[in-house]
Structures are given as structure tokens and as C-alpha cells.
Amino acid sequence: MSPDPWSLYALMLRSRLFEEAIAKLWHDGAISGEMHLGTGEEGIVAGVVAHLRDGDAMALDHRGTAPLLMRGEDPVAILRELLGRPDGLCGGKGGHMHLFSRRFLAASSGIVGAAGPAACGFALAAQHRDAGAVAVAFFGDGALNQGMLMESFGLAAAWDLPVLFVCKDDGWAITTRSDGVAGADPMARARGFGLPAVEVDGRDVAEVWEAARVAVGRARTGGGPSFLRARCVHLEGHFLGFQLVRIVRDPLRAGPEVAVPLTRSLLRPGGGSIAERLRGLTGVVGAVLSTLRDPRRDAANDPVRRAREALPRDADRLRALEQRIGLEIGGVLAEASP
């Protein structure tokens, strides 16, 4: 079995354009607080969500917009929710970190790791309600250090729950590199709970799709939970307006804000030895530098672009598709925020 590259590309492009519209609204101030986008992880989300059907459930993290959109939730309702309108998906009460869809059995949470227990609960209900249904949990690499998620791995394994745990691994938890604070690599950790674990390139939707097909199939037929690790790059960094990214994109403006107090404190009498201070400085500079070598600028890391390049040559069909989606999102935008 192989995926239909056109429909996967369509899913991803639609999500990308939708989130780019959200980014614009956020920059214009139409959206207030934090805004975490899924731009860069569309390959993972599309590759997994494409396998879901009625009765399946999704437990989402702080990047729930893309999965919900790809699953089929009304884009106008989602956008109105992000705009905080009473006619939004959740009446403006939830917001982008708390998107709920009764129709698609989806629950989001801004609490890191909460997708684990939620997916177990959805899967438990599935076992009782309609055997054959599955639950997917989406979370990041940082979440792997959260106790409740680890407990969920154990519970799902002990109860053979039909869960697919999807780790969208961008290597970062906000400003912290995961390899610096995690005991071992994610695969070993997942396997330590008895979960079958597979690793794929999350920038390649076809790879994800195939791995998800196997895992979801296993879950549907009583084979129990699986763990999928998919690497990706978040094109906007942790969230919109992310300081590290701002420093990189606008060093003249954002740089001094950081550098001046930093230097003053570095030279302040009283405190650590020169060696200790330098170790500290290395840490800060390191984080900024690893952002400077900005993988976001590398087109190879954009799953949407890669999906586009992987399409069979058919210029007309492509143009038609992109035009259709462009128009749709334009229409959504117009309808949601007159």
C-alpha cells in the first residue's frame, strides 16, 4: 500500500496556508497571548491523521491547530476560536491551546505530557465502545521527561490499549536542547516500557504515513500501543515572536536588549570564578548560535515543500490544487474575521 501524494500534499498545504494566515493575524495583534504553530511538523501530522476514521480520537498538545484542521474540523470555527469570538469552536473560551472537538473526539492541553493520559482514556473508551477504534497522542520530545506521559506508556502497554504515541521531535523544549537534559534517547526510553518503537524522518510525509499505517493497523487489531518518533524542525521556533528567533532575524534590534545586561552581569564583581562565568557564557552563546545556524532557513527541512517536490509531474493539476486551496483559505479568512 502506498499513500496518495496529492491528498497528503493537499492536507499539508491547507494547514500551512491556514497557519500562515494565523501568524499574520497574530502579528497584527488580532490574537493576544502565546501562539504555537505546527509549521514544520505538517509531515508528521498529515502522515498520521490520514489513517484516522470515525470513532478514532486525538489527544493534542499546544500545537493542536494543524491536527484538528487536517482531521476535518471546520476551519472557520477554529479560526474564530483563535480570534476569541463567541461563535468560535469553543465559544472563545478555550483558545489555541485548548481546542476541543466533540465531533472528532479531540482534546487539547497546554500542559506538557497531558496527551498521554488523555490518549489512554480515549483508547480505553474505544475498547468498550467500538473495538477497532484507536487513539493518537501528539507530543514533543521535551514531553518525554514528564512523568504522566511515561506513566501512560506503561499503562497503555499493561492494558494493550490501542494508542499511537507520536513524538514530534524537534530537538528543543523552548530554549532547552533535549539532548542536554534527557537521560537517554527517546527510542530506548519508549522501548523500556515495552512499546514497539519506530523512528522516521518527520519531514518526509510518506515515511511517516507508512510507519503510522503499520502502528495504527496493529492497534486496530488488538496489537496494542506503539511509539513513533519523527524528527522535524519548527519553522517559527517555539512560538510566534520567539526571542531566540528574533535575535537571529533582527540582531540589531533584539541583540542589544540581551547582550547589554548580560555583559554587565558577566563583569559584575562577586560571584563565580572566571572559569565558571565563561562556562555560563558558553551556555548562553551556544543556545543563540545553534539558532543562528538556523535550520529553519534550510528548505530541505520544510515538509510541505518536500511533499510538493515529491509529486508526480503534473503542472496543471498542481496549479489547480494550489489555487483551490488558496481560495479556500482566503474564503475562510474572510468568513471568520470580517
Added chain:
Amino acid sequence: MSPDPWSLYALMLRSRLFEEAIAKLWHDGAISGEMHLGTGEEGIVAGVVAHLRDGDAMALDHRGTAPLLMRGEDPVAILRELLGRPDGLCGGKGGHMHLFSRRFLAASSGIVGAAGPAACGFALAAQHRDAGAVAVAFFGDGALNQGMLMESFGLAAAWDLPVLFVCKDDGWAITTRSDGVAGADPMARARGFGLPAVEVDGRDVAEVWEAARVAVGRARTGGGPSFLRARCVHLEGHFLGFQLVRIVRDPLRAGPEVAVPLTRSLLRPGGGSIAERLRGLTGVVGAVLSTLRDPRRDAANDPVRRAREALPRDADRLRALEQRIGLEIGGVLAEASP
């Protein structure tokens, strides 16, 4: 290097006699609530504690009496604490699940898994205070499913903390068999966090001693944390007066209390299918049966007896030793509860 069998046996016997005295006091009603003893895990505790020295710390679970006694805390103060006397180790405020010793840097908790974070904190302090000091965490197999303990494994590994995680594995969490609710085996789980993990027979103090020597040595010299799994049998079951054990030891009295309502409910109309009900019954009976095949009665599971048999033949020395310890504990008893 090899341990001194006499001193290890002395440590264990002293603890055993002390806890048998506690059991007596409990049965007489001099101690009120729950009472979890360490009888059966003396081999593990002695084998580990023998390696501790000034500056080292212990994070204890609900079975903290034995480690504290073996570490050198005043038995009279401990016993008075268990008796709830104002002149007890903690002024009668803590009790057996909350024994604290400032002198030996020991903290107990009745919250399953809490020994993990505590040991990490003690180890962190050690890194700052006196390099070379270590922290030990004692916990059971059931605790391996508690998020905070798993998080501690990751934190200790990430920070290279001088911690020895000791899992006293009796295969049970109260009435639950661990192999029935855990995703994978403890060794795999620990290794999943990057912890060097060793498995020993906890009924053999020499084996534990040797494994602990290596792990503690590694921690002292900056080699980071380790995980030690030691199997054991709790001679009194989960706690004193444990229902399952009572059924086994006094079936005529304790049996009907359980069997009568059970049968009535089994036959009650409305509810699951015959098959479901039988599955349920099998579960209950299974738990009771696995207690009936009471490993507690098998002398081979008693670490104290085994340590005694492993002693070099020297009847006089043995008699003298046992007499001395017997007298000491007798004296403690007399002094603590006049």
C-alpha cells in the same frame, strides 16, 4: 574485596529482632495505624547501607525502619517514635512512614516514588557540599510505575548525580502482582533512562553488597547514578495484619468474611456474562492462591537465616554475637517502652 559476613549478619539480625519486637507491640495495640516492616529485605538494606559513610544520604519509603537502624540511628529513639512518644526520634509527630534523621541525612515518605526526587536532591547537595558523598533511594517494584520516580531516573542521568536507586522487588504492590500491571521488566525500564542497571538476588546479602560496592564506588568518583534491582520476599506480606496473609494463616476465621459476600455477588442477577464473571473470579482466587503458595514459609527466602548459614563455622562466636544482640534489643525495648 569481600564483605565481613559477621558484621553483615549482625546488622541484619539486629534489624530482624528489632522489627519482631515492633510486630509484637503492634499486635498488642501499642502501635495504631499501618505498620510496614522490612522483614525479608534485610539482605538488600544491609548490603547497601554497609557502604555508606558520613555525608551520605538516604531517601526511604514506607519501610524506613530497617535502613535507619542499620545506618546507626538510635534504636530507642526510633522505637519511641513508633510508639508515638514525645521523646521519639521525631517527637511522635512522624511515625514509621515519616522517619527523619538529621544526623544521618535520611528522609522517609509514605508517598510511593517520593524517594526518587529526594535522593536526587540529596545528591545535588552532595555535589555542592562534599564531592564524594552519595545518596541512596530505597523503593519497591510498584514504585517503578510512579512518574516522579521515573522522572528522577532521567534527572539523575542528565545531571550525573551520585545516586544509587535500589529497587526492593518483592513482585507485589499490596495485592497487585507487578508483572500484571507493568509494561516491561524493571531492568529494561531503568536502562531506558541510561542508567547502568544490575540485578541481584536480594536474599543474598553478599551479592547485594558486591553490586552496591561497585555502584556506590562509581557514584563517589563522579561516575553518576546506577540502578540496582534486588528480589526479595516480605515475610509479613504488605503490612502487619495484611488481609491476604490472614486468610492464609487463619482460613477458618478470615476466609468466610471474604468468601460469603463474594459468592453472593457472583450469583447476583444483572451484570456480566458467566464468562466475564468467571474471569473475575479467577482473578480474585488467583491472588489468594499465589499467597497460599506462601513463599514466606520457605526458609530459603529468609535473608537473615541465609546470612547465618553462610557464616564460617564458629559456634562460640555465633552464640556470643546472637546473645549480645538479643540482649541489646531486649534492653532497647525495656528502655523505650517502660
Added chain:
Amino acid sequence: MRTLGYTAAIDDALAQAMAQDPRIVVLGEDVPMLRRDLLVRFGPKRVRGTPISESAFLGAGVAAAMAGLRPVVELYMVDFLGVCMDALLNHAAKVAAFSGGTCTAPVVVRAPCGGGYGDGGQHGQTLWGWLAHIPGLTVVAPSTPADAGGTMLAALGHDRPVVFLEHKLLSETWLEFLGSGGRTTVRFDVPENGTRGEVPDPWEPVPIGKAVLRRPGTAVTLVSVGVGVHRALEAAAALEPEGISAGVLDLRTVSPLDRDAVLAEVSRTGRLVVVDEDYEAFGLSGELAAVLAEAGVAFKFARVCTRTTIPYAREMEAEVLPNMQRVCKAVRQVTR
């Protein structure tokens, strides 16, 4: 009418509901043994043992409720909510609000609570006032077998998350398991009417949010829940000879509070004494004072609550938890 013990009553009502509603499942540590009577009747799919992973299985219960099940999630003790509070604070309590009312999480969290048997400060808390602080949580703490069973039935029919607190001192089962352990050598100050009593057959739901006047009184109103209700009743009886007429109002539900009942009683007596086994500060006793002050009722006020961490020693514990003597003292103070 038949007579049942407190915990037996809860399990009996639960069984009645389970027989009628296949959506009800029971999960928790040792549940196969603790609820063995349910296990052999409803089978291992509906009565499930869990690992010691409260965050995972409580969180799972919340989501399962969103997906249409009616989970009863058992915690070994309410004290252990500490390790999994997020599932209540940030999830169960907020699902309905976040989703604009499109989703709800009708999970029942059942947990033994309370002290009085010498188990130490991590195993004797009640925490009902603490939980009631969180918008979106319903918190009940019945004080008799009849109320316990009927309230469980109501909780199972409630469309929002309910924390069902089962006081260990009222539960022969729990006291046997955790306290006496089959011994006859220990004594506990157990309120008789709380532990065994007549119960209806079949069960009828006891409405959530409705208090009940256990004893009428004209001079002062004692308001309480759980074991405190019985301490209050003992005190009221003891004070009668002194010519003090003390009424006792059993809230039964901590949140939502039955404001009307409290206002009605205290407006008449003008005196309120709160008997609350939960911690004193920033809790139930304060809320009751606020409710009256908001309504503009003038009242004399005293409270008998737990002020510190609960000590292990039985004698110290007996002093720290509300007892009949302390209640009498407080009543005399406001009636003098």
C-alpha cells in the same frame, strides 16, 4: 429497609448502577481485590486494576468520560492526589469551560479520606475545602451509609466531575484494612450512626448540593461534613443539659455549597460554629463566613478545624482533629 456498613453501602449502590449502565467502569490500584465483589459480578473489563500511576489512570478516566464512559477512578487516599492533581485542576475541572460546554468529563473520583487512626500526616488529610476551591469540581463527603450510597448514585448520574470522599473512620472496611488489621487490641473513636445504618433498597439518588438538618437548634448552628457531623451531634447532645440548644447542619456536599440552607439556619440562630476536619485557613470555614457576610447576616462565629499537619501519635492526633470537647468549647464561647 436493610442495614449496611458505610463502604458496603457505596459498593452496593455502585453495583446497582453498574447493572443498569454498562458505561460505568471502575479503575484503580488493587481494585480487583478491594472491589472483588464487583469484579466477580461485572468482570475484569469493567473492574480494572492499575499500576501505581495515578497521573496516567486518573487522566485516562477524565478522557474516557469525555468519550462516553462513566469511570469511577479510585485513589488509595485523597492525600495521593498530590501526584496527579493536574488531572483535576487543569483537565477534569476545565473541560466543560474550555470546550464552551460542548464536552464534559463526568468522572467520579472516589477516595478514602480523613484521620483518627494514627496513620500520620500524609495519610489522614481530608482536603475537601482545598478541592472545592477549584471551579468546575463537585465535592461530596457523605456522613452516613444511606447518604453514602445515595450520593454515589447521584454522582454517577452527574454530568460533571465529582470527587467522592469516603471517610476512613466511617468505613469498617478501611479501618479494618488500614487500622486494626484484624486486631482487637486497638480502639478508634468511631461514630456509630456513621458506620452502619438503614439504607433503601433499591437505591435512590441523594441530591448533590443539598444539606440536611441533622438536629434542630435555636441558639447556635453547627455546620459540618463527614465525621465532623457526628462530633457536632455528640457536642450538641452534651450541651443540652447546659441549656444550650445547638442545631447541626450536615452539608453533605462541600461544593456546590447549599447557601440557602446555611443562610436559613444561621439567620435564625445568629451563631455559626464550623466543625471542619480539613485545614482551617483558606477553606470551608472561611467560605461559610463569607457567604453569610455577603448576605448581610449578622452572626457570631467560631470554628473547630485542623490547624497543622496531622501528627502521628494518637493522643496528639486526637487534639489536632476536631473533637467533641473542642466543639463544646467553641459553642460555649459564641453562646456566652
Added chain:
Amino acid sequence: MRTLGYTAAIDDALAQAMAQDPRIVVLGEDVPMLRRDLLVRFGPKRVRGTPISESAFLGAGVAAAMAGLRPVVELYMVDFLGVCMDALLNHAAKVAAFSGGTCTAPVVVRAPCGGGYGDGGQHGQTLWGWLAHIPGLTVVAPSTPADAGGTMLAALGHDRPVVFLEHKLLSETWLEFLGSGGRTTVRFDVPENGTRGEVPDPWEPVPIGKAVLRRPGTAVTLVSVGVGVHRALEAAAALEPEGISAGVLDLRTVSPLDRDAVLAEVSRTGRLVVVDEDYEAFGLSGELAAVLAEAGVAFKFARVCTRTTIPYAREMEAEVLPNMQRVCKAVRQVTR
């Protein structure tokens, strides 16, 4: 005297203490970046980044404090205490009691709190009244840069666990990080005097448990903490033209409560309006009513608090959190 922002003041006082006391270490997620100024001065041994394992590193902080360190454990937001509450509820708060006073856990838990920037109900709670319910915890919530720095210094010298709550609306740093993200297109209702102000050099500790009267008044006393203090001050100013003299008492410390200050003020004015951003029921507002009722003070009472889960939409959020208009309404009600 110099002028500093709210968070800069806390970090500056912390730096002063760290330079003097090598036992102070700072741990938490992203602290190497959030506290980079401390990192480059004190080095990575004393300023440590953690994995997203709150239960492990908060619990570790508690034990490290027992062992002689003075850890400042940072949580990303107070809302996230849900996942690690056990470390506070059953450990930090109880160590001193359990050990009969032989051990203490002087850990400082630093956490941003509060709403007003549209981050939704899991990221805008304050929870100070909820935390204050637990015996053994000290809870502070300063409302100005000078208090923030001085209170941090006092917390670092305190021999018991302290929860230090830093309101995001008062913190340019946090608002920049979580709210505006460098944008000029969003506005927040930021209380000026709370965000920047004169601070002492060197820092002196601001005593824990002492309230301060921000504005004298004869007709009614507004009692609050954090951002609420500024809402109360705005309201008091707005009411002056109506001839209503409203005083404003800033508790600064939620627990232990400065009962004397509250009693003194309200006894004079006879009217109490509580402005509390934390949830209304079973919390700070109730405790204040109880303190007065216990003391036998007759008073009129109203409260302006958060009653429901905090909604995401800015307009809805502004209605749910205490605002100047609601405070004025409450004051008029009790003074009419």
C-alpha cells in the same frame, strides 16, 4: 535609589543574595536562558536547566534544602504545580512537622502567575489562596518592584518553604516573552506602578507576613494582593469624586496572613471589599471574612474575585478577572 522593572528587581535581589550565600542555587526549565544574567555571573553549577520533570526537580529542591542548600526552584507557571503538587503538599510543607522540628526545607518556589494577556485558563491562574490552605507553606505575592526584590531576599532567608508568585502582568519580561512577543500591536491593562519603580541599593529584606497600607481610607477597606492591589487603587481614586474614601491594604504575603493589619483597618472602616484574582470560593476572600468574624468585628462585606475558569478571549477574560469597574460596583454596594 534606582529604577528597575519587576522581574529585573527580583533577579537583582537574587543576585545580591547569591553573591553572599554560596548555598543558593537556581533550577528550572530554561533558566539558563531566562536567568542568563545569573548564569554568566554564577556559572552553570548554580544556575541549572532541567528537563520538563517538575516532580523530580521540585522534589529534589525540597530534599536539597533539607541537606543545606538554598534552592530557588522555578516553575514556568504556577498552573503547572498540578503535575508536582505532591512535593509541596506532602513534603515541603510537612518536613518540619514530621521531623518534630529537627529538619526544615527552606526552598523557594518561584513561579509566574496571573492572567490578563489572553493565554487561556491553564496559563492564567494565581492559586495563592489554594496554596495558602496547606499548613507549612508560606505564600507571597508582591505587587511592586521594590517589594518583589525585598520579598525575594526575605524568602531566601526564611527557614521554611516559600512559594514566591510573580505576576506576569507586572513583569515586562514575562509579558514580552509570553504576551507581546516583540509586537507593538497588542495592549495589556498593565498597572504602571507595579511594573517599574524605585528600588533600594543594596536590597533590604521586606518582612514576610506584613501587609502595607497603600492608601488610607475611612469608609471602606479594599484588601488585595498582586495586580489586584493596583485595580483597587484605581477604583479608590475613581471613587473619590463620589465622596467615597476607600483605603487599600496590600497583604503582600497571603500566608501567614497579617491578621492585625486587616483587623485594624476594617475595625475602623467597618467595611471590607476583597479584590482577589484567585478563585472566589474557599479561598482568600473567605479567610478574611472568617478572621474578622472570629474577632467579633461587625463589617459589611463584598468580594471581587475570579469565579470561573479563566476564558481565553480577551474581552471575556477582562470580565472574569477583577477589574476596576467591578471593584467600584462592590464598593458602592457596601457603602450605600
